[in-house]
Amino acid sequence: MTMGNLLDRHSKMLLEQYHEQLQQLEVLEQQVQQILEKMLREQDIMLNAFEHRIKTESSLIDKLQRKGQKYQDISQITDLVGFRLVTFFTDEVDRVAAFVSQLFRIDWKDSVDKRKSHSVNSFGYNSLHYICYLREGDLADIPFEIQMRTALQHVWSAIKHDFGYKGPMRLPAEYERQFGRLAGMLELVDDEFSRLRTTMNKYRQGLQQLVESGHLDEVPLNSETWEEYLQTNPFERLNQRIAAVNQAELVPVSLLPFCKILEDFGLETLGDVDTFISNNSEDAYQLAVAGLAVTGIDIISEYVGVQNLCLVHILKNGGGRKAIKAYYDAIYGEKDDNIHLADKIMRQAVKLPFME
Numbered sequence: 239m240t241m242g243n244l245l246d247r248h249s250k251m252l253l254e255q256y257h258e259q260l261q262q263l264e265v266l267e268q269q270v271q272q273i274l275e276k277m278l279r280e281q282d283i284m285l286n287a288f289e290h291r292i293k294t295e296s297s298l299i300d301k302l303q304r305k306g307q308k309y310q311d312i313s314q315i316t317d318l319v320g321f322r323l324v325t326f327f328t329d330e331v332d333r334v335a336a337f338v339s340q341l342f343r344i345d346w347k348d349s350v351d352k353r354k355s356h357s358v359n360s361f362g363y364n365s366l367h368y369i370c371y372l373r374e375g376d377l378a379d380i381p382f383e384i385q386m387r388t389a390l391q392h393v394w395s396a397i398k399h400d401f402g403y404k405g406p407m408r409l410p411a412e413y414e415r416q417f418g419r420l421a422g423m424l425e426l427v428d429d430e431f432s433r434l435r436t437t438m439n440k441y442r443q444g445l446q447q448l449v450e451s452g453h454l455d456e457v458p459l460n461s462e463t464w465e466e467y468l469q470t471n472p473f474e475r476l477n478q479r480i481a482a483v484n485q486a487e488l489v490p491v492s493l494l495p496f497c498k499i500l501e502d503f504g505l506e507t508l509g510d511v512d513t514f515i516s517n518n519s520e521d522a523y524q525l526a527v528a529g530l531a532v533t534g535i536d537i538i539s540e541y542v543g544v545q546n547l548c549l550v551h552i553l554k555n556g557g558g559r560k561a562i563k564a565y566y567d568a569i570y571g572e573k574d575d576n577i578h579l580a581d582k583i584m585r586q587a588v589k590l591p592f593m594e
Contacts, residue, residue: 249306286389287324319382342370455509464497473543522546
């Protein structure tokens with residue numbers, strides 16, 4: 239005996255309607271998927287997960303066995319086609335929901351914001367559920383459900399499912415308290431991640447404004463501010479002067495690795511970096527010329543300016559062959575050739591004015 243044979247006459251009628259509509263449901267799923275994916279691309283929204291499915295026959299039969307009499311028609315079962323958008327942060331749930339409400343007609347009466355639940359065990363169920371319809375077309379009268387939740391809510395729900403735990407199920411008080419404590423902790427973490435992101439964004443904006451205004455002494459040197467600082471092309475003038483020696487082409491490269499080098503030199507702010515460039519640019523130019531003038535090199539990387547600035551700084555501060563090799567090891571990785579590069583730099587620098 240199949241599961242369908244266990245249904246009453248009314249539920250069998252609903253199941254038959256489901257089979258008749260299945261092809262339309264598949265087309266609807268595809269259309270909604272395309273609409274949502276286009277929105278996510280255009281709005282540059284990155285999700286933790288994007289899931290969709292058509293309710294299987296076995297799942298529908300299970301539902302009809304439990305509450306088939308609740309539905310007069312298959313159209314009243316609003317989750318035959320379902321989507322789940324899993325965001326990284328709580329505030330992104332509302333952002334995604336705002337776009338969803340623009341894309342589709344929303345049945346606000348049947349939509350549910352489960353985040354407003356105050357149950358201690360509700361965290362894993364705190365999704366925002368929208369019952370939606372296409373705004374136009376042949377399938378505009380078929381409902382579908384879109385659930386929106388955070389990654390932590392999603393994981394917690396999966397963990398509880400793995401435990402075989404369901405919200406209405408009665409558990410011993412000890413287990414209920416454990417679930418409650420864990421749910422409360424995760425809810426706090428979820429909120430704090432969003433709060434931290436907001437704080438960090440404000441911090442970045444403040445640093446960006448300081449960099450743009452030229453108040454570099456107030457901006458600490460770190461990987462984040464260094465990346466912002468590089469947008470101002472601080473080494474361009476020196477690079478162009480050096481490249482002009484051989485009429486060389488400058489090849490773009492990432493200068494992010496030099497942040498750690500400058501920090502090791504003891505530079506603490508972007509103002510220190512500005513002073514570092516100003517104090518060493520002429521000597522860095524002379525050191526670069528000493529190496530390039532006797533070659534026919536006509537392609538050089540944008541490393542050239544900052545690299546020669548670093549070498550000059552090392553030499554001016556009493557560093558020799560070993561210190562230069564350590565610098566090359568930090569930039570290129572440890573290898574035997576670095577000692578030969580260090581020897582070459584020492585030979586080129588020995589007759590320059592800043593070494594006298």
